[in-house]
Amino acid sequence: MTHSRMTTRFFCSPAGDLISKMVFTISVAGIIIRILAGFFRPGKNKRVKRMRKTRYNDYRWKEILRGSQLGVYPLRLVWILLLTLTGLSLGCSPKPPDISTCTRIEVRYTRGALIHFIPDTAGQNSLLSKEEKRYIKSFDTWTVTDQQLIKAFMYDVSQGTYHHNVRGTNTPGGVQVTCYRGSKRVASFMVYSMSITTEDKNVFMYSPGMPDLAILAPPGVKPLEARWKCALNLSKLLFEGLAHRPGRLYPDPNQWCDVIVEYLRSRNVSYTYLKDTPEYLRSDASIARMFACPSIHVSTVVSDARANLAKQKVLIWRSDYAMNPNCEPNSPPDTVLLFETKPGWNQHGGPELFTFDNHDPKGGCVLLNDGTLKFIRTKEELQQLRWK
Numbered sequence: 001m002t003h004s005r006m007t008t009r010f011f012c013s014p015a016g017d018l019i020s021k022m023v024f025t026i027s028v029a030g031i032i033i034r035i036l037a038g039f040f041r042p043g044k045n046k047r048v049k050r051m052r053k054t055r056y057n058d059y060r061w062k063e064i065l066r067g068s069q070l071g072v073y074p075l076r077l078v079w080i081l082l083l084t085l086t087g088l089s090l091g092c093s094p095k096p097p098d099i100s101t102c103t104r105i106e107v108r109y110t111r112g113a114l115i116h117f118i119p120d121t122a123g124q125n126s127l128l129s130k131e132e133k134r135y136i137k138s139f140d141t142w143t144v145t146d147q148q149l150i151k152a153f154m155y156d157v158s159q160g161t162y163h164h165n166v167r168g169t170n171t172p173g174g175v176q177v178t179c180y181r182g183s184k185r186v187a188s189f190m191v192y193s194m195s196i197t198t199e200d201k202n203v204f205m206y207s208p209g210m211p212d213l214a215i216l217a218p219p220g221v222k223p224l225e226a227r228w229k230c231a232l233n234l235s236k237l238l239f240e241g242l243a244h245r246p247g248r249l250y251p252d253p254n255q256w257c258d259v260i261v262e263y264l265r266s267r268n269v270s271y272t273y274l275k276d277t278p279e280y281l282r283s284d285a286s287i288a289r290m291f292a293c294p295s296i297h298v299s300t301v302v303s304d305a306r307a308n309l310a311k312q313k314v315l316i317w318r319s320d321y322a323m324n325p326n327c328e329p330n331s332p333p334d335t336v337l338l339f340e341t342k343p344g345w346n347q348h349g350g351p352e353l354f355t356f357d358n359h360d361p362k363g364g365c366v367l368l369n370d371g372t373l374k375f376i377r378t379k380e381e382l383q384q385l386r387w388k
Helices: 003-011 014-039 044-054 057-066 076-091 113-117 121-127 130-137 147-158 222-244 256-267 284-291 301-309 379-383
Strands: 104-109 141-144 161-165 175-181 184-192 195-198 202-205 319-323 336-344 364-368 373-376
Touching: 104 113, 104 147, 113 130, 113 222, 121 222, 121 373, 130 222, 222 256, 222 284, 222 319, 222 336, 222 364, 222 373, 256 284, 284 319
Parallel strands: none
Antiparallel strands: 104 141, 104 175, 161 202, 175 184, 184 195, 195 202, 319 336, 336 364, 364 373
């Protein structure tokens, strides 16, 4: 390793970062002191007048910086060293972890895989069987060896920008990612939403949706996570749309999807004195995703982030959910309100519209009038639901 590389590595380390900050502070303070000492020395006024007469003001600045006006020895070598170290400290910018040689990634969900993928306890109990919950928990720590997935994740990690260096313990709730080449550990870091923290406590920030942990998710867990996101869509349609109707009345079943779209548009609009036209704070694409079952229309962190930033209007609307026209706000709490069906728009009806084909394993989500979510697996369970 060359001396220049060793120097760069030192200054990019936490100890080097601290020393660099100290050196920079000392350098700036020293320069200020020298300038002030040159201005406020005894006999200053007479010499300044003489310089003004001869118009050699530039000479005065050179004299000050040279240190000839101080009552002490200049110590030029010390200043050169300080300024050199300052340049090194300012030129150092830590890079994201290099995992290009990685052949195996060990993923550890610090809160447990079940909490990571299905963060709501009520949803865990109402949407998953005991066997499914045990299955997800078996992936609290697991290993990825697929080289294509590793390369995709490596690209995400490489796009980070250094933000700051933290002190103390890591923020809880992250995902521990450890990369190996054979049996040799290459790198280890904590992954959070839009950031990672390395073992050196360097924090790197990312654009929305990156780094995408879904790349490393166990394949068998993805359908169960999609089921949870599907049920979450039904909750959003109720609590962000239907529940805010005037008088808490549900809309005309023939227009229920249109009513929700228009309400969400109106609630997320901004007017400014610089623009005559309204600016929508929530894109049509993000609203449209609320009507789409993630098991059919694959939803990722990156695609969701892009949908939130999209500006164009949605031209064709589709909904994988239908409304029960017999359910009113004052109906019994266990009455079906929304449920899964084939793609359409403003669909409404009873159990004849329900579909088991959107998910694997087969089944469909329903939302009851009190907000309870259920996953229906058989026709017998479907017949036991209250529809009127």
